[in-house]
Amino acid sequence: MRAWAVVEAKKPLQEIELPTPEPTGKQVLLEVTHAGVCHSDIHIWEGEWDLGSRGKMRLVERGVKLPLAMGHEIVGRVVKWGPEAEGHGLAVGQQRIVFPWVGCGTCARCRAEEDNMCVQGKALGVFQNGGYATHVIAPEPRHLVDPGNLDPALAATYACSGITVFSAINKVMPMDPDTPVVLVGAGGLGLQAITVLKALGHRRIVSVDVSAEKLAAARQAGATDTVEAIGEGTTQRLVAACGGPVEAIIDLVNGTETARFCFDALTKGGKLVQVGLFGGEMTLPLPLMAMRALTVRGSYVGSPKELRALVKLAQGGGLAGIPITREPMRNADSALQRLREGKVVGRIVLTAEAA
CATH class of the missing domain: 3.90.180.10 (Medium-chain alcohol dehydrogenases, catalytic domain)
Structure with a gap:
């Protein structure tokens, strides 16, 4: 062959x-x-x-x-x-x-x-x-x-990309369809995730990326909100787009920078599902994990x-x-x-x- x-x-x-x-x-x-x-x-x-x-x-x-x-x-x-x-x-x-x-x-x-x-x-x-x-x-x-x-x-x-996002989405569900789900990354995985969420009846989908072109593709695919992750203040822009701290974030990039702004944007009881393999590490404030009942977990395909x-x-x-x-x-x-x-x-x- x-x-x-x-x-x-x-x-x-x-x-x-x-x-x-x-x-x-x-x-x-x-x-x-x-x-x-x-x-x-x-x-x-x-x-x-x-x-x-x-x-x-x-x-x-x-x-x-x-x-x-x-x-x-x-x-x-x-x-x-x-x-x-x-x-x-x-x-x-x-x-x-x-x-x-x-x-x-x-x-x-x-x-x-x-x-x-x-x-x-x-x-x-x-x-x-x-x-x-x-x-x-x-x-x-x-x-x-x-x-x-x-x-x-x-x-x-x-x-x-299909089962990767499908499996990750299953890890944050069930959710009210009008509660924002944040997707970090608007490449192939991010666009697949938008289509899967829409097929499951979810109505509030927030896409985050550094590329204006990819964010435009995310809006065309059905994202209701987009956030540009360039420079300082990504956490603040993300929280503002969601109308408050976030209940569910799926990080399809999963690098040091994205992990930090995702974690900082979580609400009490919030879930961060880490999918991407960009690389790096994150340091967690351990008391906050307990006091805010946060979940940080990986999802592999x-x-x-x-x-x-x-x-x-x-x-x-x-x-x-x-x-x-x-x-x-x-x-x-x-x-x-x-x-x-x-x-x-x-x-x-x-x-x-x-x-």
Whole structure:
């Protein structure tokens, strides 16, 4: 198979030949037709995460091996499967969304379909080859979801940005639909979050970003209020836009600066859900955590159950699309660099030549 792979950290992706995997056991081999370009791919390409005062977490020390075909927002066509996958309704040519956040497959978390919480994570596009390639292996048929009549380019984004925001939103719900929910970041995740909140019937959505262009896209997607996070006073502007301290904030950037202004904007009993991987750290005033009964928690992508629920919501017609830019797979490196430079509104989705 061909892959557009990270061969060396921070160097251009290279088109290389790799052995096409032969499915065994429950595995399913798919021919990739669509692969979204996610901000997490930038960190994988860089080879490290910023942990603030704890230094850098280098991915090679976590088991990431190069060369690696990244890409975890995948739609493909079924090609063949292992003998243990028989009887699961598979057919050659079926188009399927591939759930990428797979684990060991045998622990209690995986058996409960909470694969994303497995401590032995083996995510596609991170610990094994993903969608920046002509073929990909899904570990089990249950990791495949039928997109139905959905646009496959949009459906691919549901495997990461879609379930990531869906899972994070679930962590602040239920809420009165007119109580502001703040979304920090108006990129692909932020726009997906707006569409999911609207589909769930939420009416007050506040988008925060440093880019006027992305805030305009957020308003077009349905944000009721926007806040520009440039210079001093972001907390004050955010509180003013919400009509007071905030009950729920989802930080889709999650850097040192955003974490601080988010925390400072919370009301008593408020929740901050940290999603993004920008990097850095935050220092919490511990007495305030107790006195104000605050919740600060992380949210890591989503589960196969959440992917199926999200796709069902989209198939019902209640979930609007986000801006999608299609690029041929051979443009994987330039697409990644455009995203790194902050020049992408919505999502770039790489497509196979014949897709």
